[in-house]
Amino acid sequence: MDDAMLYRLVTAMSRKQKELAFLLMDAAMSFVTVGLALALNGQTRLDIPTLAALAPLAVAMCFVGIGVSLAMGLPKIKLNAYETRGIVLTGIFAVAVGASGALLNAAAGHPLPVAVFVIFAFLFLVFGAGWRILLRQWLIEIYRRGHQHIRVLIYGAGHTGQQLVAALKSDYAAHPVAFVDDNPTLQTLRISGLPVYAPSKIKTLVAENRIDRVVLAMPSISQPRQARIAHGLRKIGCEVHALPSFAELVGHGDMRRRSAAVALDDLLGRNRLESELPGVSHAYSGRRILVTGAGGSIGSELCRQLIACRPHCVVLLDHSELSLYTIEKELREIGGTMNVVPILGSVLDDQLVRRVIGDHDIDVVLHAAAYKHVPLVECNVLNGLRNNVIGTKVLGDAARDAGVERFILVSSDKAVRPTNVMGASKRLAELVIQDLATRSTETRFSMVRFGNVLGSSGSVIPLFEEQIERGGPVTLTDPNVTRYFMTISEAARLVLLAGSFARGGDLFVLDMGDPVPIRKLARQMIEGAGHTVKDAENPDGDIEIRITGLRPGEKLHEELLISSDMLTTPHSKILRAQEGYLSEIEMANAMKDLKRAIATMDEDLARQVILRWVERAKEETVQPERGTALS
Incomplete structure (x- = not known):
């Protein structure tokens, strides 16, 4: 048998x-x-x-x-x-x-x-x-x-490791193979029927015993040290998990302290405003809406909030197949019978953009598509300008020609007196929209300027979370750097409100309170994860905050306004900025020069366009090297 x-x-x-x-x-x-x-x-x-x-x-x-x-x-x-x-x-x-x-x-x-x-x-x-x-x-x-079973190597032959072996011996899905322990007195012994090896043997054990998973059974050591061990083990090619002590699992320990979350209000340095911002359903109900960059952090949240407004249809435009698939799938699950149309393509494709706006009789365009990562755009100047500036021009022209009712551009606080190419590209995009607003009779063009959005892709929060999970260090460019922060929900609501307040050529900003010191934010996240900060006052701490120096083109402090002239809106927390713009002839010359620079792959000419037409910071916080930042 x-x-x-x-x-x-x-x-x-x-x-x-x-x-x-x-x-x-x-x-x-x-x-x-x-x-x-x-x-x-x-x-x-x-x-x-x-x-x-x-x-x-x-x-x-x-x-x-x-x-x-x-x-x-x-x-x-x-x-x-x-x-x-x-x-x-x-x-x-x-x-x-x-x-x-x-x-x-x-x-x-x-x-x-x-x-x-x-x-x-x-x-x-x-x-x-x-x-x-x-x-x-x-x-x-x-x-x-x-059964298919997992072969497990247990790192730590102490009490927790022995309890784990006792549990796994009666488990059909997992098979403990051996222990690994740093204690030399335990190495070469047999504990709970399994041999104990030195950590130097792990690579050989994994290869010879076909190990699928390494379990760290050392709850007494600090989490950062566990994270560093886990990071090293993952390079070998096997899955790594950390196990708390069984006493902690039933509440006799600091597990709850370890997993304490940092309140968003603490990170923002102010109260969240979602509950204070008015509803916007009346402005979008029954409308046909195009969202560009629909698979991104802001674009996807815009789509989620639009579902509650019951629009006639939402057209999703994104050049990332995976992001587009993900947001379309989510909207179909939560949106019921609402018409969701996914379009895989780029805002730079003039023919595609015009066909989409015409075929779906678009009423509102929410333009969130952009390259926004400062270091990447610094390394890819021409592509960054092409996507952020030319793409906005292509989409804006198509919207005006089709008689779209409203067009809202998602901008950034980095557009204010920029010292980097990404910020300059966003300011040029604002100038494009301001120019279109002066010459449009049917379409109301407006802009929304954000601070840093908590949790968005590439933002500092996910970066710090990843570094803390690895056991540190948490990297900070300068101990005095500050940033304005808002939640993704606040950012999306501000865009939708701007669309309902817009009269044409408006630039809206959210009153985000005082800027947040990034060093303070890093400390809060480290302590909120259950660790201590390693510094001169606490040399035995868990995670170090390491200063790396400002990157080329990076500011110590961001600004939200170029001029101090502000107008009120129907809501006290949303302000309308009064800022200068280029004349029609100046804008035409700027776009002509920029298109020529992109067509000829002339990065120096592109930088000259930025220097000529974009107001820059009076003092740059870091002297950029040629080819890496504005020169």
Whole structure:
């Protein structure tokens, strides 16, 4: 009978059938044990007349054994849980059956010595526990061969590691292979039946034993150190998990402190404004809306909030296939019967953009598509300008020509007196929209300027979270750097509100309170994750905040406004900025020069366009190298 057939046979048996099998095994074992006890005693002749005379006693002991077994619940003990307690119960069971045999023997007047029943009790204990342990191991092997199981290497041979091995030994899905421990006195020993190796052997153990997962069973060491060990192990190519102590799992420890989250209000340095911002359903209900960059952080949140406004349809435009698929799938799940149209393409494709706006009779354009990562745009100047500036021009012209009702550009605080190419590209995009607004009779063009959006792709929060998870260090460009922050929800609501407030050429900003020191934010996130900051005052801390120096083109402090002229809006937290713009001739010259620079791949000419038309910071916080920032 092969392993597959044995596996099917074992798994097909019901619980009642298994309990009956266990009872029959104990009954059969009692007959065998009586005979062996008589043989070992040596005072009784084992001839046929004697055995025949003792048969009723053996049968009676068998039935007594069945009764005692049922009363004690021995058949109900699962084999994979048969450990020390099960052996103790089996010993009590053996003594009870042996004692009942002695009493029955005395009552029947048989001349068997008491020693026979003492031997019987010992043998019955050995056989009763023995067949269960052997059957348990055999069945575990059958189940493991019938299941895909994970081969586990346990890092840490202490108390937690031993408890884990005890748990995994009865688990069909996981198979502990060996321990690894830093303590030299434990290496080469066997603990809980497994060998203990030095950490230097891990790579060899993983290769030779086909290890699938390494479990860190060292809850007493700090989480940053665990994270550094895990980071090193992942390079070997196996999955790594950290295990808390079992005391922490039931609440006797600092697990809850470790997992404490940092309140968003603390990170923002102010109260969240979602509840204070008015609803916008009236402005978008029944409308046909195009969202560019729909798969990005801001674009996807815009789409989610639009669902509640019950628009006629939402057209999603994105050049990332995965991002577009993800947001379309989510919207179809939460949007019910609402019409969602995914368009895979770029805002630079003039023909595609015009066809999409015309075919779907778009009423509102929310333009969130942009390259926004400062270092990447610094390294890819022409592509950054092409996407952020030319793409906005292509989309804006198409919207104006089609008579779209409203067009809202998502901009950035980095557009204010920029010292980097990304910020300059966003300011040029604002100038494009301001120019279109002065020449449009039907379309109301407006802009929304953001601070840093918490949790968006590439923002500082996910970066710090990743560094903390790895055990540090947390990198900070300068100890005095500050930034304005807003939540993704606030950012999306501001865009939608801007669309409802817009009169044409408006630039909206959110009152985000005071800028947040990034060093303070880093400390809050480290401590919120249950760690301590390693610095001069606390050299034994967990995670260091390391200063790396400002990147080329990076500011110490961001601004939200170029000029100080502000106008109110229907909401006190949303302000309308009064800022200058280029004339139609100046804008045409700027776009002509920029297009020529992109067409000829002339990065120097592109930088000259930026220097000529974009107001820059009076003092740059870091002297950029040629080819890496504005020159």
